[in-house]
Amino acid sequence: MPRRASGARRRGQALLLAAALLAGCAAGERGLAATEAELAEPPPPAPVAAPRRAVPAPSGVYGAYLAGRLAANESDAAAAAEALLAALAADPDEPEILTRAFSAAVMDGRPDAVRLARRLPDSQLAALLLAGSDAQGGRWERAEARIRGLPRQGSAQILQPLLLAWAQAGRGNPDAALATLRPFVEAGALRAVAALHGAMIADLAGRAREAERLIRVAVAESGEPNLRLTTIAAGILARAGREADGARLFDAMSVGSDDIALTAGPAARRAALAGRAVASPVEGMAEAQVALGASLRRQGAPELSLILARLSLRLRPGFAPALILAAESLADERHVDAALAVLASVPAEDPMAPLASLRRASLLNRLGRADDSLALLRRTAEAFPGAPQPVVAMGDVLRGEGRHAEAAAAYGTAIDRLAQPGAADWPLFYARAVAREGAGDWPGAEADLRQALLLSPEQPSVLNHLAYAWVERGERLEEARGMLERAVAARPQDGNIADSLGWALFRSGDAAGAIRWLERAAELESRSGVINDHLGDAYWAAGRWAEARFQWRRALGLALDPAEAARVEAKLRDGLPAATALR
Template structure:
């Protein structure tokens, strides 16, 4: 209604409709962008900037960021200027509503109608790619991302998402090269740096990931609550490469930024237990993580394994049995329960659990250890092997 009113040269009515729409859906990027551009055309750049900045405080979006940059440089075009574009916008809005849930297949029809009416419609291409991703069709998603025009502010996000899809289909080297080219082209943009850092960490290239997390942290400047994951992820990489003091510092920083983040509480608490440091505080942190995520098998596994490391066999068994209930096909958790059974004197159950762990395809280094335990059991306590140092599965 607001767009139609503006096209009919009724700015007062248009502002009323924009204000009402924005008050009910303040996080709708399309409404904020249309309202902001309207205010700019009406000679109110300050009001436009306020609308954009209020949105960006909660959600980062390249179209809004680009709009802020362009305030005062030129008079912005309306979101739609013809009936054809208006119909395309309507189809896109319907597709957006349908794209989530069981009717997402139907959304493709509306997206394609929108693109037929308005071929240069980057948001529609991104939505089509997103639907393909949710239907596990990465090649089709990549094709849609590649159709976003080079001149569009959305091209950066399209390229990053294309790289993530390449990684998903096993083209990790190609994906990393693409992200490095994007970083070189947009050296001040955080998104591709974060994507590459996470990709490298996901591929267990911890040493290579560290400088990209460091670059991301530098780009952030003064970290806010939402930046906790950069410190947490870099802390993991430091810990996995044997740089514990740096890891501890980063994990503490992540906890400072987000004090009740279960994965951080779990990782730091468990790491302290492993090192026999701050034991009372460490166990409290792991228990808090469990309270925050009572049905997370990986975190409950960490609590059980912490009890195991402290020699509390019966409590370890209780917690690890619960973890296996929640994550029955995880090889590490099954292996941990087998170890706890053995120390508790339940040898047959231990071997049964280790056999289960083998069936779920553990990592090669764990595979060798489990096979040895099946043959000879665990050594006496004074010769106990070093525990697996992964506090919980990283997601």
């Protein structure tokens, strides 16, 4: 059955990192009938730039506290900070109010946060904020002392050496800074990020050759290319007399139709050569915080990534990577309006502005504002006439709206914008195939599926989709079976592919083989009405009529389209047509 497998599960490491950073925030909380579960979590995140609104006049400290909690739940940082600071003024010694008022002040960017942080000696978040405040004030020795006091576990064990190195660089000792990072550069999981920050420190110190050596380590150790690493690396390589090597990094990133390729245009290249991406140790600290925040978001901790983005923005206001991280974290937490407000603050001249436009369009569509989303994407496509990404996004929106022919046309425009389709572009042909199939153009869909397989011959999703379509049409059954066996081998836990293989065997007359694979599919995807319907057909063909009716009844209780439901009801009434396994 042609359907994509579910996304990767959150990894346990993110939970450990989250617990470590939040431990200090929750320390000492008591009273106000807070539950244990509430105290184990941070206050609900609020946006970096949410619109301000009037707070209803609460009744006493409890009313102000509850109003602040409600505003925080709605991701209204300004209202949350206002109410919780009012509650704290009424009851200044209540630890829970203090902790939540501090967090709200951080999220709203208020100066009160620094004052409140000094009252939270056990909070890692407070220590990070105060270290940043000291750094901004040039008090590097105090900043270094605070950073050394961070526990070397959880999130802090990643941030601590990076921030310590930047504090040492800030007080004019790049040798100590590079020595701090050296053990992490030489080995371990932090090699890439430690080398990147070491390169930036060496670059600021005017040590071009050492910066070049370290940035090459960072590039080699990093996985997929990204704009930030490429921008930093290109600038460092250019200052070391290796401008052509930096240009090649941009060339590699600009290939294909992924969103990241849109950010590798002329504006980004000019920015990389115009000056240092990180121009001071304070900006280096902001870089470290946003990098960890991005990592935590990927691991399933958007609330922590939002906090780190906010800390980064206190050190470097208007920092586009931090703004985009904050917006994506808010969107992960379903605060879509707040995320849109943050994205709107990304400067139009920033190299990451086109990426922000794509994110805004996606969120507008998520809010049901498809027309607004399409209008923004059209403007972006006109501003970047050679880029496929905005037109791909238009196709996605149109396909979601059921406008399949228009979606196919949009994907076709995107394909035309590719200089030379490569292996990474198979999803674009696959998307057009789905749109063409939805528009009733099977020959066009089949051609696109074949092209996708030419680009990525062992792609399980495409193998499954094309083979299942052939099976449904009663065509190329042996070839389809072989393709599905390859797809199952590549993705053995995908119940939809197992269903496709079982259905191919059933349509070929192999009821026993079909039952084996369809039972496996039903184990993997027990809530699929189509899979249970298929298994019922196979049971009936094998003479297991009671079991067949059980599966059909089960299928009717799950999600089926009206036509499928009518067919299942007919089978419950009359049985499976006896003449053939084919429908």
